[in-house]
Amino acid sequence: MGRYVFEARDGRGRVFKGELDAPSENEARIRLRAQKLMPMKLAQAEQKVSALKKVDGKSVPAKELQIFTRQLSTLLGSGIPILQSLEVLSQSQRSPGMSIAMKAMINDINQGRRFGEAMAEHPLVFDRFYVNMVKAGEESGNIDSILLRLASYIEKAVKLKSQVKGALVYPIAIMVVAFVVVAGLLVFVIPKFETVFASSGQELPGLTKMVVSMSKVFISYWWIVIGGIVGGSFLAMNYYRTDDGKKTIDGILIDLPYMGDLIQKSAVARFTRTLATLLGSGVAIMEALEISSKVTGNHVIENALLRAREAISEGKSLTVPLSKEKYIPQMVTQMIGVGEQTGNIDAMLNKVADFYEDEVDVAVNALTSIMEPLLMVVLGGIVAVMVIAMYLPIFNMAGSVQ
16 A cells, blocks of 8 residues: 555645555546546655544434535535545534544544545444445545435435334333332322221222222332343343343234334335445345345345345345345245346435335324224223222212212
8 A cells, every 4th residue: 555645636726735655556546536536746745654543422413414424525526535525524514423423434534545445533423324325435536426325325214213113112101101100199199088988987899808908019019020120121121122132022023913014114214225225336136135134134035135145155046035035025035126127226226215104104194093093991990990999988978888
C-alpha cells in the first residue's frame, strides 16, 4: 500500500489537494474519481506510518440516520466531494454518536481511507447492511443514488417497525392498566368491605372469602408479587437474548393465531426489502442473503434464509430451497422465480415487499380490532367478579333482615 499526493478538480472547477493510500497509481485515480474528483497531478509520497484508532461512538436514532443519508446523497449528487460533504454535514449534527463518527470519518478520509472503510469503524452508527451498500456505491461510482435508495429503505423500515411495535405495545399497556385497577381494588376497596362483613358476624360466601384472602395476601406480600412480575419479565428478556431462547420463543410466537401472522408478514417484508436493496446496489447474492437474514427479527425466518444461502453455495437456485420452507409464503418464491428467469429479481422483491408492508397494515388493524374488545372483556370480567364477591354478603344480609 503506497501513499500518493494528489491535486484534483471537482465538477465545479474547484481544486483540492491532499494525500491518499492506494495499492497502485491506477487505484489512486479510481478512488479520486469515486469521490467525484478529476486528478490533475498524482505522485507517490513518502509512506508515513499512522496509528488509526477506532473511535467508539454511540448509536444513532434511525430518523436521524435517514436524514443524514438523504442530505449526503443530495450533496454528492450536486458534485460536492465526499470529504467536503461530510464537513458540511458535521456542523449540523445533534446526535453525539453521529458527531463523533463523522469527525473520525473525516480524519480517516484525509489519511487516504475509502469512505466505506471509514464507515465500517463505527458499527453502532452504520451497520453491516449500510456499509456494504456504501462500498457497492463506491465500486460502481454511483454512490449518490445508492444513498438515496438507502434513505428510502430506512424510512420504510422505521415505519414497518413502528407498526409492529404499536401492535405489541397496545395489549401490554392494557394489561398494565388492568393490574393497577385490580391492585387498587385489593388494597383500598376490599379491606373496607371486610370490616363491614366482620361486624355482621355472618358466614361469608366462598367467592367472597377467596377475594378477601387475595386482598390480604397482596397487602402483606405486594413486594413479592411486583418483584416476581418484574423479575420474571427481566429473566424472560435475558433468555430471549440467548440463541436457545430466541429459537424457542420465536418458534412459539410465529405459530400464535393473529400475532404469528403479523410476525411472519413483517419478517418477510423486511427480508424482501433488504435483499432487493442490496441486490439492486450490486452486492453479491451470498453476502446479501446473510445480511438480509439478520434483519428479519425472527429466528425461524432467519434460519430458513441461511439454509437457502447454503443451497445457493451448492449451485442451486434461490427458489428451490425457499419453496421447501414452511414459513416462506408460496407467493414470495413464485415472484423470486419469475425474477430469476427475467433477470430482474430486485424489482420483483420490491413488489413483494410493497405487498407485505400493506399486509402488515391490515394485520395490525385486525389484531387491534380483536385485542381491544377481548382485553376489555377480560378486564371487565375481573372487576365484575370482585364486585359480585363484595355484594354477595350484602344480599345475604338483606335476605336475613327480611
